[in-house]
Amino acid sequence: MTPAEMKRFRLRLEQEHADTLQQIEALERHLAEDDEFDETLADQNDAATRLVDQEETSTESAQLQAIVAQIDKALARIADGTYGVSEISGKPIPLERLEALPSATTLVDE
Numbered sequence: 001m002t003p004a005e006m007k008r009f010r011l012r013l014e015q016e017h018a019d020t021l022q023q024i025e026a027l028e029r030h031l032a033e034d035d036e037f038d039e040t041l042a043d044q045n046d047a048a049t050r051l052v053d054q055e056e057t058s059t060e061s062a063q064l065q066a067i068v069a070q071i072d073k074a075l076a077r078i079a080d081g082t083y084g085v086s087e088i089s090g091k092p093i094p095l096e097r098l099e100a101l102p103s104a105t106t107l108v109d110e
Helices: 003-036 046-079 095-100
Strands: none
Touching: 003 046
16 A cells, blocks of 8 residues: 555545544434423333334444444554555455455455
8 A cells, every 4th residue: 555545545444433423422412402401201101212213213323323433443443554455364354345444454355
């Protein structure tokens, strides 16, 4: 991988990192707003709907946090010079795979 390609991937990962953190913050604000919502709900259906929404939001936040961890790992691999090489086989990860998933650490078939 050329230095220019490495820089392009680093910048892309940094942007994805920032974007994902913003999404997490928005979800956390949404959860906080739900907590401030008037506890005297009109009926049990409203309470159930609110609970389902909170669970979905929490699940989405956890998924986004996992993505941030993957991005952090990819950025660390760039820093230590192992980015673009499979953690399992040591073979180069094709640029097409990295274009599709810049945080990839393995080949598709591994």
